[in-house]
Amino acid sequence: MTRTSSFPIDLHDIKLRRQLIASGWTDRDIARAVRSGLIHRIRYGAYVDACLWSRIEGQRDEHRVRARAVLRTAHSSSVLTHQSSAAEWEIPLWRLCLDDVxxxxxxxxxxxxxxxxxxxxxxxxxxxxxxxxxxxVSTAGRTAVELLSTTDAELGYCLLNGFLNLGHTRLEEVRRIAAQTERWPNTLGTRIAIGLADPRLGSVAESRFMFLCFREGVPLPEPQVEVRDETSQLLGFVDFLWRKHRLFVEFDGRIKYEVFRRPGESLADYIQREKRREELIVRATGWMCIRITWADLADPSALARRILAILASRAPTAA
Structure with missing residues (x-):
């Protein structure tokens, strides 16, 4: 049978109890099949072949299967929205609760x-x-506004940038939908997030850092800045830059290593290559680099104080 998507479980793969009973199964047969590992129980009255379930990885995919099981018994006009739609758009879902469909x-x-x-x-x-x-599902722009209205400001901002960075929607569309939903809750948080949103922010860590700067009163840096030498040869990109203070930020972390390492490159080789790139940029520009990690973001006040102190020590120059 032709599958309707690349996801391993389609709507027709989910069998309801009433279907199994109609095809000759008894409740005892169903219970025995679950215990023996022949089928997997997704939620009350909904089952899937255990071989298909074995291809599901992680909380996001488990939620997507539950959402399909819910759709099998929901009203025909039902659409997946909020976090259930976000799961289908495959944006980073950092700390987004997926308990309910x-x-x-x-x-x-x-x-x-x-x-x-x-x-x-x-x-x-x-x-x-x-x-x-x-x-x-709700469109990407609509889903972004739904999440902005139902999550805290930092999370909503990170999710919005995820949609924008992947090209699923444009900021103009999000603004238009937000204007149509101005009576929804958290409109102030929605306006703040839209005002700060930037499709160049390609990871949750980058979005969290930009939001931290806004919340802690740190001057907002330029994200994803291209750096070239005097011959216009590209040296690379820096994550964030305060150009007038000649200061840039680089993130250290496992995700960055997994995304940007070259085929066959070890962690040690990647770190050494990153160090050489940083040294080239520092020599070519005279800028100073500070490296931060995911753990640094857990104490925003301390990180902000550290950055503000460095900014204060480096007199601004003309842009």
Whole structure:
């Protein structure tokens, strides 16, 4: 059978209890099949072949399977929204809660909660619905606004930049949808996030750092700055730069290593290459580098004080 998406489990792969009973199974047969590892129970009354379930990796994919099981019994106008839509858009979901599946109906039925499902109230126009990986979801711009209204400011900002960086939506679309939903909660946080949003921020760490600067009163740096030598040869990019203070920031971390290391390159080789790149940039520009890690972001006040002290020690120059 032709699959409708690259995700290993489609809607038709999920079998409901009533289907199994209709095909001759008994509840005892179902229980025995679950115990023996033949099928996997996704949620109450919904099952999938255990071989397909074995291909599922991580909390995001498990949520996507549960969302498909919910859609199998939901009202026909139901659309995956909020975190359930974000999971289908495959943006970084750092600390986004995936415990419940989120749905919104196009017939504007009032919201409610039931076991493992949140039914959201509100109008969902047809032009803010699309199909992704074979399931109906809110568009990327709409999903970004939904999350901005239901999460804290830092998380919402990181998620918004994830959509923008991957090219799933544009800031103009997010602004337009936000203007249509001005009566939703957290409109102040939404406006702040949209004002700070930058598609150049390619990781959660970068977004968290920019938000930290805003919140802690650190002058906002330029992200992802291209650096060239006097012959215009590209030396590389720096994560953040305060140009007038001749200071740049580089992130250290496992994710960066996994993304940017070359085929066959060891961690030690990658670190040495990064060190040489940093030295070339420092020699060519006269800038100073400070390196920060994910752990540094856990104490924003301390990191802000450290950066402000360095900025204060380096008199600004003309741009």
């Amino acid at each position: 989120s749905l919104t109906r196009t017939d504007e039925v009032s919201g409610r909660r039931e076991a493992g499902i949140t039914h959201h109230a509100g109008r969902l126009p047809l032009d803010q619905i699309t199909v992704r990986h074979g399931v109906p």
